[in-house]
Structure formats: structure tokens, C-alpha cells
Amino acid sequence: MAKTVVQEFTKGLWAEIPPFRLVLGLCPTLAVTKGVENGIGMGIATTFVLVCSNILISMLRNIIPKRVRIACYIVVIATFVTVVELVMQAFAYPLFLKLGIFIPLIVVNCIVLGRAEAFAAKNGVLASFADGLGIGVGFTLSLTALSIVREVLGNGTFYDIPVFGPSFEPFSFMIQAPGAFVCLGLMLCVMNMLGKK
Amino acid sequence: MEADKPIQQEEKSSAVEETRHNMLTVSVSPHIKSRESVEKIMWSVVACLVPPLILSVFVFGLQTLIITLISVASCVAAEAVSQKLLKRPVTIRDGSAVITGLLMAYVIPPGVPYWIPILGAVMAIYVAKHLLGGIGFNIFNPALIGRAFLMATFPVAMTSAWLPPLRDAAIFTYMGQGVDAVSTATPLYVLKHYGVQALMEQFGSMSTIYRDFFMGLRPGCIGETSAFLLLLGGIFLIYKRYITWHIPVSVIVSVAFFTWIFGGDTLFTGNPLLAVLSGGVMLGAFFMATDYVTSPTQMTAKLIFGAGIGALTVLIRIKGGYPEGVCYAILLMNPLVPALEGWFKPKRFAPPKGALK
Numbered sequence: 001m002a003k004t005v006v007q008e009f010t011k012g013l014w015a016e017i018p019p020f021r022l023v024l025g026l027c028p029t030l031a032v033t034k035g036v037e038n039g040i041g042m043g044i045a046t047t048f049v050l051v052c053s054n055i056l057i058s059m060l061r062n063i064i065p066k067r068v069r070i071a072c073y074i075v076v077i078a079t080f081v082t083v084v085e086l087v088m089q090a091f092a093y094p095l096f097l098k099l100g101i102f103i104p105l106i107v108v109n110c111i112v113l114g115r116a117e118a119f120a121a122k123n124g125v126l127a128s129f130a131d132g133l134g135i136g137v138g139f140t141l142s143l144t145a146l147s148i149v150r151e152v153l154g155n156g157t158f159y160d161i162p163v164f165g166p167s168f169e170p171f172s173f174m175i176q177a178p179g180a181f182v183c184l185g186l187m188l189c190v191m192n193m194l195g196k197k
Numbered sequence: 198m199e200a201d202k203p204i205q206q207e208e209k210s211s212a213v214e215e216t217r218h219n220m221l222t223v224s225v226s227p228h229i230k231s232r233e234s235v236e237k238i239m240w241s242v243v244a245c246l247v248p249p250l251i252l253s254v255f256v257f258g259l260q261t262l263i264i265t266l267i268s269v270a271s272c273v274a275a276e277a278v279s280q281k282l283l284k285r286p287v288t289i290r291d292g293s294a295v296i297t298g299l300l301m302a303y304v305i306p307p308g309v310p311y312w313i314p315i316l317g318a319v320m321a322i323y324v325a326k327h328l329l330g331g332i333g334f335n336i337f338n339p340a341l342i343g344r345a346f347l348m349a350t351f352p353v354a355m356t357s358a359w360l361p362p363l364r365d366a367a368i369f370t371y372m373g374q375g376v377d378a379v380s381t382a383t384p385l386y387v388l389k390h391y392g393v394q395a396l397m398e399q400f401g402s403m404s405t406i407y408r409d410f411f412m413g414l415r416p417g418c419i420g421e422t423s424a425f426l427l428l429l430g431g432i433f434l435i436y437k438r439y440i441t442w443h444i445p446v447s448v449i450v451s452v453a454f455f456t457w458i459f460g461g462d463t464l465f466t467g468n469p470l471l472a473v474l475s476g477g478v479m480l481g482a483f484f485m486a487t488d489y490v491t492s493p494t495q496m497t498a499k500l501i502f503g504a505g506i507g508a509l510t511v512l513i514r515i516k517g518g519y520p521e522g523v524c525y526a527i528l529l530m531n532p533l534v535p536a537l538e539g540w541f542k543p544k545r546f547a548p549p550k551g552a553l554k
Binding site: 172186 | 328
């Protein structure tokens with residue numbers, strides 16, 4: 001592993017940014033990006049879980065038996081998700097209500113488990129930390145970008161502040177499920193176009 | 198095995214030839230050549246779609262013409278811009294964008310604001326047609342995607358801007374005033390929520406209803422109301438062999454059949470004639486389900502495709518949240534077309550594989 005810690009961090013911001021490059025974690029991506037607040041909240045929660053679980057799994061990687069590793073990873077991840085859930089209930093209750101079931105569902109987020117299996121189980125603690133942070137920040141940025149487009153067009157607001165005049169008729173299509181798919185598809189398309197050049 | 202290769206190549210080139218001439222069955226040579234071209238067929242379809250528009254101007258007022266013209270113009274513009282953006286040859290002359298624009302206008306209510314079809318055109322032409330590969334490659338009918346997008350985006354305008362038919366050809370009536378003051382409910386909406394009795398109170402006795410609905414004197418989308426004119430256009434297309442009878446007939450028969458079984462209070466008491474004459478069944482059966490790109494080419498596949506559309510339409514009408522389901526029924530059957538084509542392959546008249554050595 002010749003890569004430096006900085007490289008492990010920055011790859012999550014562009015080269016492997018989820019969900020645009022690693023097309024993983026689509027369930028929260030599609031479901032919670034109705035508003036910017038939800039998007040950022042979900043991104044930060046996932047980042048916290050990613051970083052912590054990556055560090056712990058990397059520390060335990062030589063202790064965990066190969067045959068039951070997925071179960072062990074899930075236990076580690078679930079622990080941190082419970083931490084996030086309780087913290088959110090205590091300090092950001094409105095956001096917790098908005099995100100609802102998608103907070104506990106971080107346990108089965110492909111990105112978290114994917115990084116545990118593909119990276120943390122094979123690399124040192126520092127590299128795993130950088131990887132988790134990079135991917136987490138990338139995920140947060142993607143969710144924010146997607147939710148900005150969807151909230152501004154679909155609701156006419158940005159972070160619940162109206163951006164257009166009262167005569168603007170919002171495209172309620174964008175905050176519904178089909179809008180999420182179309183919007184994500186178009187963003188993937190743009191990312192591929194930018195990546196080609 | 199070596200002899201197989203040239204045969205495949207020949208089939209391939211003949212397939213290209215066939216598509217160019219829009220014959221329906223692709224088989225090995227010899228082929229009958231025809232003078233038909235995409236342009237000629239498309240402009241004939243446009244011609245068949247004009248009478249319902251003229252009627253619509255007299256029934257719903259002059260603004261239907263404006264909405265339709267805006268829809269067509271923005272579809273053609275969207276086609277040109279999309280093709281420029283995607284660096285493809287610009288083919289706005291072939292009339293396919295004109296048809297998309299006409300059909301999209303025909304399935305929106307006559308009292309919507311004028312900017313609504315512009316947004317629908319961008320979705321229909323750019324996203325549903327050109328991002329999926331352009332003409333010949335789109336999975337879904339672009340006009341219906343445009344309508345579905347508008348329904349999801351502007352549900353209020355798209356489900357409330359119905360106008361009561363004008364009886365005195367005063368075509369400027371609805372031009373100046375707000376639509377809210379005069380809007381009415383479509384027959385299917387009345388039927389779904391208030392029953393047959395309320396329908397007869399609003400539209401007269403059953404025989405009046407049949408006559409008016411057949412001629413097109415009922416609230417509804419711009420181009421869907423006149424079963425008579427759509428039937429004429431459809432029969433012309435079948436006579437010219439631009440479409441075959443399989444899809445329209447199977448759609449109409451299956452709507453009638455399933456409505457007869459499930460449409461009434463008890464089994465086998467539904468009113469099939471009313472079901473076929475209301476909503477967009479006629480327009481969908483003749484002009485939308487038969488779109489070349491998004492419908493099957495094999496006869497059995499066509500019959501199943503049409504029957505599926507009819508069954509889904511009735512299902513949505515009876516159980517769904519919307520009073521009318523033709524649009525979504527066609528959109529749901531569109532992605533099944535490749536599978537249907539695969540299940541009903543034409544008979545191979547070539548020697549079995551490996552026989553030629």
C-alpha cells in the first residue's frame with residue numbers, strides 16, 4: 001500500500017464518490033433527499049458511522065474470524081448506528097423524526113458494509129480512518145447536491161427558505177419518488193460526462 | 198457452420214432495409230419494396246389527428262388550438278435542441294416530434310395554463326426520447342411520459358382544468374376568464390365517485406350520453422373526446438396499412454370485456470360501451486399504443502400487448518387512485534415489449550443450426 005493517507009481521503013471525494021461513482025447506498029440517497037436539511041443530516045450520520053466502524057473494524061481485523069466476519073461487522077456498525085440514533089433523539093429531535101426509519105437502516109447501508117469488507121478489513125487504522133472520512137464526506141456532498149436540486153425545484157425552497165417569488169409553482173414531481181430516480185440518473189449522466197474528459 | 202455467417206449478415210441488412218420502409222414483418226429475402234417512408238407515414242398520422250383538434254376548438258374553445266400549437270412547437274424545438282446538444286443529425290422534418298407534440302396536447306385538459314406543455318415537451322423529447330437513444334430506441338411513448346410527468350408535477354392543473362362542452366360554437370368563451378369559474382368533472386370521475394345515477398343527472402339519459410360521447414360532446418382531454426373522429430382516423434391508418442388492427446381491437450375489446458365483468462356493482466353488470474366511449478381509450482388504442490417504436494411487431498405479441506393495456510386500464514379505473522388509466526396502462530406495457538417480442542418469434546424458415554456444413 002503505497003498510497004498515502006491523504007490519497008485515501010481524497011479518492012472518496014471524486015474518484016470513488018458514492019453514490020455517483022460507487023453506485024451504492026441508493027436507498028437513503030433516493031429516499032431522504034427531499035430537503036437539504038435531511039440530506040446533510042443523513043450524510044453526517046452516515047459519515048460518523050463510517051469513520052467509527054472503519055476504525056474499530058480495522059483494529060479488530062486480525063481478531064475477527066473469517067467465517068463470521070459479516071456478522072461481526074454488522075454488530076460493530078449497529079452499535080454506532082444506535083449511538084447516532086440516541087444522539088439524534090437527544091439533540092436533533094425534529095431531524096430524527098424526518099429521517100425516521102432511514103437512521104436505523106444505516107446498519108444495512110451498502111457503503112458502510114462495503115468499506116468495512118473491502119477496505120477496513122485489509123488496511124491499517126489510519127488509512128481506514130481516512131478512507132471512511134473521505135467516503136463519508138463524499139456521500140454527504142452527493143446527498144447535499146441532490147437534495148439542493150430536488151428541494152429548490154420541487155418545493156421552491158432552500159433549507160426551508162423560499163428562493164423564488166410566490167408566483168413560482170413548484171415541480172412537485174421532483175420531491176416524489178420518480179423525481180428522485182430521474183434526478184439521480186441525470187446526475188450520474190453528468191458525472192460520467194465529466195469523468196470522460 | 199461457415200455458411201451461417203452470410204445468412205445472418207443478409208438478415209441484418211434486410212432488417213435495416215425493412216425498418217427503413219416500415220414494413221411490419223422482418224423475414225429473409227425476397228422483399229417487396231414500397232414507396233412509403235417515415236416522413237409520409239408520420240405526416241399521414243398528423244393528418245388523421247387534425248379532425249379531433251378542429252372539433253376540440255368548437256367544443257372547448259380556441260385556447261385548445263393555442264395549447265396544441267405551443268405543445269407541437271415546443272416539441273419540435275426540443276427535438277432540434279436535443280439533437281444539436283447530443284451531436285446527432287437534426288431530423289425535425291420527419292414529423293415524429295410533431296406527432297409527439299400533438300398527442301401530448303391531446304391528453305391534457307383543455308383549460309391548463311399555456312406554459313404547461315412546454316415543460317412536458319422538454320421531458321418527453323429530451324429525457325424520454327433522446328436520452329434513451331433517440332427515435333427507434335425509446336422504451337416509453339414520449340408523449341405519455343410527458344403527460345405522466347405533468348400529472349406528477351402539476352396535479353392540480355392537470356386534474357381540474359376540465360371544461361364543459363360549448364354547444365353554440367362560441368369559441369372565445371373560455372379565452373379570457375379564469376378556468377376555476379367554469380371547470381367541471383369528467384364522466385369517468387363522476388362515474389367513479391358518484392355512480393351511474395349522478396352521471397345521468399349531469400349528462401342526460403343513457404342514449405344521449407352514448408350519442409354525445411360518440412360525437413365528442415363531453416368534458417375530457419383536448420383530443421380524446423370524439424370516439425367518432427378518432428375511429429375514422431384509425432380506420433384510415435389501418436386501411437393504409439400504417440398500423441394493423443391487432444392492437445386497437447385488442448385494447449378496445451379487453452377494456453369492454455373487463456369492464457363488463459368487473460365494472461358493475463356485481464360481476465358481469467358493467468357497462469362496456471360507456472367504458473370504451475369515455476376517457477382516452479379510443480385515442481390510446483389507435484394512436485398511442487400503436488406507436489411503432491414502443492409496440493411489438495409480431496401479431497400474437499400485439500394482441501397480448503393490447504389486451505394487457507385494456508386490463509390495466511380497467512384495473513386503474515376501478516381500483517386505482519385516478520379515474521382514468523389508459524396513459525399509465527400503456528406506459529406499463531411499453532417496457533414489456535422486448536420480452537413479448539422474444540416470446541413470440543416468427544417461424545424460422547432457414548435450415549436448423551448446424552445443418553449446413
